[in-house]
Amino acid sequence: MALSSLAAGQLEAGQARGASADPTPLPEDESPNQGPPAVLSEMAAFYQELHTPTQGQTVIRQLMHKLLVFSAREVDHRGGCLILRDTGISLLIPPGAVAVGRQERVSLILVWDLSDGPSLSRAQALVSPVVACGPHGASFLKPCTLTFKHCAQMPSHARTYSSNTNLLDAKDWKPLGKSGVHTSLDECRIQLSHFSLYTCVLEAPSVQEARKWLQLAVFCSPLAPGQTHLQLRVYFLNNTPCALQWALTNEQPHGGRLRGPCQLFDFTGARGDQCLKLKYISEGWENVDDSSCQVVPHLHIWHGKCPFRSFCFRRKAANENEDCSALTNEIIVTMHTFQDGLETKYMEILRFQASEEEAWAAPPPVSQPPPCNRLPPELFEQLKMLLEPNSITGNDWRRLASHLGLCGMKIRFLSCQRSPAAAILELFEEQNGSLQELHYLMTLMERLDCASAIQSYLGSPAPFPAWAPGRTRARSWSWT
Structure with missing residues (x-):
């Protein structure tokens, strides 16, 4: 998915002439222009920027003629999680994946460049983004988990591919085996033994319609x-x-x-x-x-x-003679x-x-929305198991629901769900809550077991959220 100069140029030209901008899509056997070959110093600067910690932010930038969305951080023996905001892409480095006393810089990259995807036949369809984990070839003491979305209607038709190459090298896409790959209704989860490039291709059997x-x-x-x-x-x-x-x-x-x-x-x-x-x-x-x-x-x-x-x-x-503006x-x-x-x-x-x-015609606000920190699947399951059992004091999922502003009637409604703890955690995700905020809530509830589980994913002491006591609460939680 390249933010091509072709698309932008057509759009701009159409607006200038006040007529329909009917784009002429790229031919199937051609790739977008990649610009002149890179020199070694440019390549070194390219990878250095991709692996420089982004302080939890998701960055969108064009580097070496590629439009990339990326995030990077340092990870130690406690592990960590990288999330690309609003994309459904995350990378989990579990505790123990990095040896005690060491720190590793890791990056998660969404590639918006058609030339980096696999060459497809007419029977194949691209159903996911192209995602790179860096640095290329990095391996860990424990498998890491890469998660991204796909749009295949039949999960069994979605096949994961990997290119064991650097991001700037010519790609060599090959299908991955089924070991360590789990494809659900709309998500692909890969257990990584080392870092490279990944994507998902729809390949239906000849007797079935793709x-x-x-x-x-x-x-x-x-x-x-x-x-x-x-x-x-x-x-x-x-x-x-x-x-x-x-x-x-x-x-x-x-x-x-x-x-x-x-x-x-x-x-x-x-x-x-x-x-x-x-x-x-x-x-x-x-x-x-x-x-x-x-x-x-x-x-x-x-x-x-x-x-x-x-x-x-x-x-x-x-x-x-009539005025159009009237x-x-x-x-x-x-x-x-x-x-x-x-x-x-x-x-x-x-x-x-x-x-x-x-109101939609008003210009967008200058301030950016808060990062969308989707809970890592393993952490979600761990918190669900910890918060699910009802405690005598009510210091379980019900206390979390109360902190999120739910009234007694809504809490009783949640208690009828198959997993009330999962329901309240999903509500937290829908409200765009961050791991730092959830860590603070668990500390406030004196659920140090949950706070400790979250801390292992943060990788550093969690700062107080913007609505800690003594500050103005930044988000108003609501039931939808």
Whole structure:
């Protein structure tokens, strides 16, 4: 998933001319331009930056013509966890993986560059991001766990691949064996013996139809008073968090904002191209182009190239003397999307509505959202086992629920769940809670067993969260 100059250029050009930017996707046998060959000093600086600790932050940066999302930290015998914010990607180094008295620098890297993925046949589909663990070739006393999302409809069809190469070297992708690889409904978990590059490819048996889930994301710039043109862009993305983050990053330089929730689409590898048909435009607007239907080549979606198609609309006056700015301040658009030949069977309806008064048109806040620290699976299970048994004093999952602001009725509701402790931990995750905050809560509850388990993942003394006593609470917990 490359943030290619091609896509950006088309988007920019389309906005400049006030017409539809119909991108010409890259041919299937070509890769994005990689720039001139790197010299040794540039390569050394590249790897040095990737492995420099980021203080728990997720960094998005273009290095050596590659757009990368990465995080790095130092890990000792207590282990540690690296999480790439909002991508569903994490790397767990368990306690004891590093010898006592030693420290190792490790990095977790999401690669947004199509040229780094495996070469795929027409029968194969890319269903996950390309992830690199660094430094390349590093090994530990205990296996580390890499976790990332996939969008294959049948987990048994998702096959994990590895390229035992450096990030700047030519890739040599080969399938991994099943040992140490677990693929659930939407997640792939790999036990690593050493660090390299990893991804997931859909390979269905010849007698079965291969399918994957797409997410359709609609973007446009805010509708402003007096604006005569509006460009709407629909992205066809793998249904993974990092694919959506790529689209959000691609839209940032052009002011594009995500319009409404993404919609799921059942995409099959045995069918035709994807069609996007304009069905309705509200009164006062018209389509700039003559064509009301656009097509995305099947393989550009199947191979995970994140293509988009755009429509450009303009206000129309009732007559030549009427001022366009005095017309409707709202636009409503309906589109149908389907694979060629399946117009009536597999149809997704995209409805778009925007008005000048809506709050979404306001510029985004300058402050960044807090890091999304998804609990590592092993820690989640450990905390669940520790908090599940009911204690006489109530110092269990119920106390945590109380600290998160749940009332008695909601706590009683949770007690009817199959695993109340798992439910309250999932709520903590949904509210974007961090490991530091959870460590503080466990200390406040005097559940030192839980605090100790969390501390082993933090790798250093946990700072007090922003809402510790004596400070203003930074997050308001709510029941949804």
